[in-house]
Amino acid sequence: MPSKPLRLSKSRYLSGLQCHKQLWWRVHEPDAPELALTPGQENLFAQGKEVGERARGQVPGGELIDLPFYEYDNKVAATREALNRGLPAIYEAWFLAEDTYAGVDILARDPGGGGRGHVVIEVKASNSRKPEHLPDAAVQVYVLRRAGLQVERAEVMHLNPECRYPDLSNLFVREDVTALVEGTLIGLSDELEAQRRMLDAPLPDVPIGEHCSRPHDCPFIPRCWPKLPDHHVSSLYRIDRRRAVELEADGYATIYDLPSELELSAIHARQVKAVQTGRMVVEETLKKALTQFASPLAFLDFETVSLAIPRWAGCRPWQQVPVQFSVHVEERGRGLTHHEWIADGPGDPRPALAEALVEACAGARRVVAYYASFERECIRQLREAVPQLGRGLERIERRLVDLLPTVRNHVYHPDFGGRFSIKKTLPALVPGLSYSDLKVRDGEVATVELQRLMLAGTELPASERAELRQALLRYCERDTWAMVKMLEKLRGLVADQLELF
Ligand code: SF4
CATH class of the missing domain: 3.30.420.10 (Ribonuclease H-like superfamily/Ribonuclease H)
Known part of the structure; x- marks a missing residue:
């Protein structure tokens, strides 16, 4: 009997969008030490959760699908049941279509569309909307529509940098991103299919590149990127990544290799001199x-x-x-x-x-x-x-x-x-x-x-x-x-x- 295909989720899709290899490791090595959260990341998650809870007050009268995170199918069933009751909103609603789960922070009834339409609201704990929020909202819209829901609109609700305590009445800004999301939907189905196929195969070969830090630093950078020699040219103070690549291509892999006639800023010149001589450099200007x-x-x-x-x-x-x-x-x-x-x-x-x-x-x-x-x-x-x-x-x-x-x-x-x-x-x-x-x-x-x-x-x-x-x-x-x-x-x-x- 063929094995059941691995299911995707919103977070898996976003990870795969950055890099298939990263997604493969996340799915096949969920206990990889690289995936352990730092205290700072844990804090961000905790504060994000608080923001999510507070955001529900912006769309009152809804019901929370309050089940443990891992009970995906139960959450999907509970959401379906809540939908049938015609509530004005559902918080943490879950859907499944085409072997892909999507959790929605706030699913609101759209007053238009004869009462059958819905609005997907993605809550973000950032002070502005960011480009990576669009594929996040798009995959939700895609899955919900495939699950048979009429989604009329998509919004990103983020924190308002103009808000000042104690007046929290304007804590959130809601941005209608429907048009942008509709554009992002193009090719989404193919990407989901490609990710599913990739996950059923051995570890894909993905070369390292700019995508390793965009939109987020990949946790597997230490696995993929070669260990650089001491005083590699990329360790020149604040050197532009492209300039470091150029120097390496010219045959200067480390600071030791740099020729004396190379034009350098004062700080770089001091750094090169110190590294090449193995001595601390102290300028007379220090006095x-x-x-x-x-x-x-x-x-x-x-x-x-x-x-x-x-x-x-x-x-x-x-x-x-x-x-x-x-x-x-x-x-x-x-x-x-x-x-x-x-x-x-x-x-x-x-x-x-x-x-x-x-x-x-x-x-x-x-x-x-x-x-x-x-x-x-x-x-x-x-x-x-x-x-x-x-x-x-x-x-x-x-x-x-x-x-x-x-x-x-x-x-x-x-x-x-x-x-x-x-x-x-x-x-x-x-x-x-x-x-x-x-x-x-x-x-x-x-x-x-x-x-x-x-x-x-x-x-x-x-x-x-x-x-x-x-x-x-x-x-x-x-x-x-x-x-x-x-x-x-x-x-x-x-x-x-x-x-x-
Ligand atoms: S380091 Fe780069 S290539 Fe390696 S898994 Fe991460 S994103 Fe992919």
Whole structure:
């Protein structure tokens, strides 16, 4: 007896649209380690779910098909039964046609079409409509029509970047994408058929290319892409992908191979020199650049959370809101003192944070940050949110100096690997100091964990809360301590006035 063909779904179709090989692995190796979600992705899914639930309020009076995710056939049957009852809307409706499942966030009755027509509404937790939303809506329209439903219209409902808490009446924007979807339907049937045939065959041979990162980074990139040699030309700082391909085609696979007569930007020239000589390059201009770091200094770093549905006054969807800071301050006669503040409840953290920040930075002549435009934006937000501290905050903003361009424009160590993030430059400039000994080691995890600390309430046991709080405090503290040690190192380099290894 021939085996039953593998069924497709909306998400499988979209994955196959990006790459058949990716879809084959997703279907035949569902437990592949590459498919495990990162904390950041899990957070996005959780927030997307919240947005989906909230969106149902825009089309009231509907019924939710509330069954476990994997009960596809039961969900299809329950949807059919709900349709027969003539409800104004069905949330999480499921359909099956041509061996393809399609889940619909909101299926609404179209008031036109004699009451028999329907509107497919795809809810997105993004602040705008994106090109990849169209095939998503199109496959739903296709399957629903094949299942016998009269679909008159397709909409994408996304978050509204103009919305400001507490007025959430305009949280969503609905865009009619019917005409665009009708265009996207052309060829959809053939693609579904091609995907089904491909899944019944051995792993397809698909060459790597631009599609590996469009519209999303494929999780299988480490499997497919060859491991590049150290200092490959693509590791030149911010090199255009096409330029790297050209250099490789000209026979220059690594930075070691690049000829001396090649015209390069100042940063690339420094990088090439450092890599080819195996020594750190320190420009004479560093001395002048360091004069802006006039004591007494404060070293400042913020951590933020970003919520799809805003919950504090004046905030828009996905706004990055500062909820934690660390400041190391030089104080006359006392060396460095450390100040820190962290939110650990659901209330608006900005007034208390701003007050502590103004106090911590009061005696500083300059406030040092690494990639200061981020800190500047956080301070601007605080000025809007806490106008009574506007003058103090504005003083901090005026005194900001950025350590990142000081490194980028005057120093290169071969271990930077073409990047100037603090995670790359710190261990190269200050051996022995990194983030590897910390429980929270990167910004993505910090954001997710801060959100948990603030919003999990009693779900987070007291002991775990205390531990998490400590881990987050130590992470943020490391960022400012890193700047202290890095500046110390740069000053030492100037004192030496040598190119050091
Ligand atoms: S890395 Fe590229 S070629 Fe490989 S599966 Fe992913 S998209 Fe396809």
